[in-house]
Amino acid sequence: MTKKIILLSAIYFFLISCNSEDDNYENIVTTTYPNVEVAFGTKIDLENLSNYANQTIPSYITKDNTNGNPINDKVATLGRVLFYDKNLSANNTISCASCHQQANAFSDGNIASTGINGTTTRHAMRLINSRFANETKFFWDERATSLEKQTTQPIENHIEMGFSGTNGDENFSILISKLQNIGYYQELFQFAYGSTTITEAKIQTALAQFIRSIQSFDSKYDAGRALVGNENQPFANFTMQENQGKNLFLTPPQFNATGSRIGGGVGCAGCHAAPEFDINPNSGNNGIIGILNGTGIDITNTRSPSLRDLVKTDGTTNGPMMHTGVFTTLQTVIGHYGTINLAPGNTNLDPKLRPNGFGQQLNLNATEVNALIAFLKTLSGTNVYTDKKWSDPF
Structure with a gap:
């Protein structure tokens, strides 16, 4: 009987202690990705991701150039942010989306697109259904052997986004350092890849997944x-x-x-x-x-x-x-x-x-x-x- 009384007393005092120390104990919420929340508000909800990986594809569509980089909702979400982020240009004025606009089927309404050091030498190609093709090379002249390799070439172009390492430009490693110091990228790379470390290969993978997710089959x-x-x-x-x-x-x-x-x-x-x-x-x-x-x-x-x-x-x-x-x-x-x-x-x-x-x-x-x-x-x-x-x- 004495042991039971001691045990009940211990439980009672534990419960009293919890309630007295923090009356709002049940209302405490831990925010895992605060920088993402501040930067994007409700436009990106990491607990309720948009469907990039499992979109409906008609059975008669058989061509696919995914080539070992299947779409993942987490990585494609990161790719979306990278695609629209002007921080990827040397002077923070140009993003991938500046030349590839959703309103124009991810092309440009202008003949030439405006980069940070002038205008492009070719018209910006539409990005609709880039995944659904036998062609694995990209750019008009096919100089990129994969979509992954294509994605960072505009960033490394002196005219377009300015991290060329030539003509007085800083090189791509400076961009990586720049992104590494942005809070929402530390969180997004951790979320997508399980590590805050940013590399060119990870940027390429994420951008390629987002671009391949852009599909149109409701015609x-x-x-x-x-x-x-x-x-x-x-x-x-x-x-x-x-x-x-x-x-x-x-x-x-x-x-x-x-x-x-x-x-x-x-x-x-x-x-x-x-x-x-x-x-x-x-x-x-x-x-x-x-x-x-x-x-x-x-x-x-x-x-x-x-x-x-x-x-x-x-x-x-x-x-x-x-x-x-x-x-x-x-x-x-x-x-x-x-x-x-x-x-x-x-x-x-x-x-x-x-x-x-x-x-x-x-x-x-x-x-x-x-x-x-x-x-x-x-x-x-x-x-x-x-x-x-x-x-x-x-």
């Missing part, structure tokens, strides 16, 4: 494609004009001996195969060989973004097209492919554009041009322009 094309066995069948939700444009796009042309089309379609799918509409990795250039802000020719530009989201939902283009931004309407783009000129010095023109050694002449009529335009517009979705997980967190 009129996707709604029609989901109802058929293959893209060659008529889409029930398409108008007659849209189905005609689809057939023209998919069907190879027939040429005579001098490269003039005499039948068939126009064969866009030879380089931009459905349903991803990415670029064939073995493509040559498309005959646009001008140099932005310079003279002479450049025949090295053999890559392009997916043809998805060429236009917004209102039909206006997501900025100018081609590496020189030379075209501003779908009609002028189609007109270019309709008559290919064999320019002197262009030894890298794609063979499909020079049948029988002649520049192709598609001889399109107005009905065919309008049908192609109508079809290309079906490739645009809506969600990519408004989804908060791809928006500016600052």
Whole structure:
């Protein structure tokens, strides 16, 4: 009996002690990432992450260049912050998103983008569905062998973001030190990688995951494609004009001996195969060989973004097209492919554009041009322009 009394007394005094020392004991909350909370408020909630890793991908989409860097919600969240952070430029004025804007399908409405030391030498490529392609090289001239390696080259460019280590610029190691001293990066790198240590490889991995997460599969094309066995069948939700444009796009042309089309379609799918509409990795250039802000020719530009989201939902283009931004309407783009000129010095023109050694002449009529335009517009979705997980967190 004495032992029971002693034990009950001990419990009683323990409970009294807890209540008297801290009447708000149950209301104490430990904030693990205070700097993230201060910097981003409710735009980033590390306890309720946006879905980057498990988005719905249609079963007919089979191309993927992830290459050993699968998307992880934590790492992609870090990538989002890096993508929008102007601290990644030498003078804190330019971010990746300055040139790749969500409102323009992650492209730029201007022909050339503004960097910290001038304007870019090529138009900013759209980043829609970068993951869903056989092509693993990036930039218009394919100089980056992976998306990971591409992501930090603009940062290390003297004109763009200024950590080049040349022309009086500081090098990338200075950027790492800069980020290491920012509180929210200490927390985000710990959250994503289990360590506060920042490296270029970690930055590349995170940026690449965020960019690969930017996908668009809510278009009129996707709604029609989901109802058929293959893209060659008529889409029930398409108008007659849209189905005609689809057939023209998919069907190879027939040429005579001098490269003039005499039948068939126009064969866009030879380089931009459905349903991803990415670029064939073995493509040559498309005959646009001008140099932005310079003279002479450049025949090295053999890559392009997916043809998805060429236009917004209102039909206006997501900025100018081609590496020189030379075209501003779908009609002028189609007109270019309709008559290919064999320019002197262009030894890298794609063979499909020079049948029988002649520049192709598609001889399109107005009905065919309008049908192609109508079809290309079906490739645009809506969600990519408004989804908060791809928006500016600052």
